Amino acid sequence: MQLTDxxxxxxxxxxxxxxxxxxEARVSVFDSVVQGGDAVWxxxxxxxxxxxxxxxxxxxxxxxxxxxxxxxxxxxxxxxQAVFATLxxxxxxxxxxxxxxxxxxEKITSGMNPKLxxxxxxxxxxxxxxxxxxxxxGIDVITASIRRNTAQCLxxxxxxxxLLNNILAAIEANVAGVASAVMLDVNGFISETNDTNxxxxxxxxLYTPFADSCLPGLTRQMIxxxxxxxxxxxxxxxxxxxxxxxxxxAFTSGTMGELTPILKADGRIIGDGxxxxxxxxxxxxxxxxxxxxGEPLPFC
Numbered sequence: 001m002q003l004t005d006x007x008x009x010x011x012x013x014x015x016x017x018x019x020x021x022x023x024e025a026r027v028s029v030f031d032s033v034v035q036g037g038d039a040v041w042x043x044x045x046x047x048x049x050x051x052x053x054x055x056x057x058x059x060x061x062x063x064x065x066x067x068x069x070x071x072x073x074x075x076x077x078x079x080x081q082a083v084f085a086t087l088x089x090x091x092x093x094x095x096x097x098x099x100x101x102x103x104x105x106e107k108i109t110s111g112m113n114p115k116l117x118x119x120x121x122x123x124x125x126x127x128x129x130x131x132x133x134x135x136x137x138g139i140d141v142i143t144a145s146i147r148r149n150t151a152q153c154l155x156x157x158x159x160x161x162x163l164l165n166n167i168l169a170a171i172e173a174n175v176a177g178v179a180s181a182v183m184l185d186v187n188g189f190i191s192e193t194n195d196t197n198x199x200x201x202x203x204x205x206l207y208t209p210f211a212d213s214c215l216p217g218l219t220r221q222m223i224x225x226x227x228x229x230x231x232x233x234x235x236x237x238x239x240x241x242x243x244x245x246x247x248x249x250a251f252t253s254g255t256m257g258e259l260t261p262i263l264k265a266d267g268r269i270i271g272d273g274x275x276x277x278x279x280x281x282x283x284x285x286x287x288x289x290x291x292x293x294g295e296p297l298p299f300c
Contacts, residue, residue, distance in 0.1 A: 005129035014086040014125035027122050032104035036112055039103035039122075039161040040064035043255040046087065046096040047287070050294025052255070053218045054080070060218070061102060064159045065121070070104055072120030079123065086125040088299045097130040097256065101161065134252070136283060138261035138275050139179035141193065143241060144169035148183040148191035148213045156215050169194035180252065182244070182265065185213040190239040196252035196260070199223060200244055201278045206234040207243070219253040219286070226285045232278075241266070249276035259283045 013025035032038035042057040058076040065073045074082075083098060101124040107116040146168045149156060154165075166183075173181040173194065180193040192198055192214035199208045199220075206227055208220060227234035244250055250262040250270050259282055261275040 007129045011128060012086065012089045013127075014082050014123070016122055016124075017082075019086065019089050025124075025126070027103065027124070028106045030107045030110065031122055032107060032114075032117060033101065033122070033161060035107060035110060037160070037162040037164075038068070038114075039101055040068065040070075040159055041102070041161055042098075042100040042159065044083070044098035044100060045255050045258075045290070046092060046094055046098070046297070047291040047294055049093045049297050049300040050291055051083070051098075051297070052290035052294045053222070054083075054295040056218050056221075057100070060159055061100065063157075065102055067155070067158045068104070068160070069114065070102070070121055071117065072105075073102070074121060074123055079125075082123060082125050083127075084298055086127050087297060090127055092127055092129070093297060093300055095129060095131060096127055099126040099128075100124070101126070103161075132256065132258045132260075134179060134257040134260040136260070136275070138263040139252075140264040141180050141182050141262055141266075142173060142176045142178050143266055144172045144181035144183050144194065146172070146183065148185050150186050150213050156211075156213055159215060166194040182241075183214075184241075185209075187238075188240070190241065190244060193252055196254035196257055198239075198244075198262075199251050199253060200239060200247035201249035201251075201276065202243070202247055204232070204248075204278060206232060206278075207237055207239060208234070209239050210236050217254055219255055219258070222286060222289055223253055223259070223282060226282065226289055230285065245270070247271065249279050251279045251282070253286075259286055 011022050012019040042061050045052050103122040104117050105121045106119050169181040169183050183191050185191045190209050197217045197220040199206050224234045245268040248271050252260045261279045263273050
């Protein structure tokens with residue numbers, strides 16, 4: 001696990017239109033994110049003066065807020081300017097991760113019902129100096145006993161802050177002494193890990209689970225796009241644990257971790273137990289793609 005960068009002690013955080021020092025960055029105890037995890041979020045990464053997939057992240061934030069019937073949602077342009085202002089104030093142009101959170105806002109009294117929200121959304125832009133959370137060399141995983149939410153219960157297409165499902169899986173990984181936990185859907189097929197999407201490589205083809213009970217991640221989509229650009233077959237399908245155990249290679253994908261090889265799953269060595277050539281190639285191609293297609297910072 002990467003320790004926090006000492007530069008993060010003095011960062012400025014954007015909270016509801018104001019840039020405040022880290023120690024003063026807070027929302028009300030009546031805010032919906034405190035009352036019930038009632039918020040949506042995005043993770044962004046900055047590559048050498050560019051924010052990867054910025055427009056797509058902002059659109060997904062708007063889509064999630066609409067699905068949860070948030071009122072008085074700030075526009076994507078307003079959020080974009082808040083992100084730029086935060087990065088500029090902190091002098092951040094590279095090696096930066098942004099946690100962008102939009103809550104339903106402050107309630108007039110404690111309670112669950114959205115009718116108690118009458119003042120509009122709360123916006124938080126938290127930018128930190130942060131490298132990818134996993135090493136390029138790879139991680140070990142276990143399979144969690146907790147299942148990923150089905151769309152019948154809580155649609156994973158909503159990028160919400162109610163993450164207890166994933167946190168319970170992460171606890172199992174911590175107890176097992178591994179980096180992450182693979183989560184299955186209610187039918188026993190692989191969904192994703194507690195914090196990333198999954199790809200396996202077999203015969204130099206890429207396979208990833210259908211996005212039925214997992215978030216269709218933007219890094220996941222980048223990998224599919226990169227595969228098409230480079231004439232590599234990339235298919236969505238139901239994947240069993242047996243297919244993971246017998247993969248030539250496997251890796252996770254996500255904004256926080258980028259692309260990370262899976263070296264061992266439930267004690268089974270994947271491939272030869274090292275980062276494979278397809279994974280390494282896609283790690284390089286992903287970073288090039290993220291920068292090339294990223295939105296430039298206006299102050300650089």
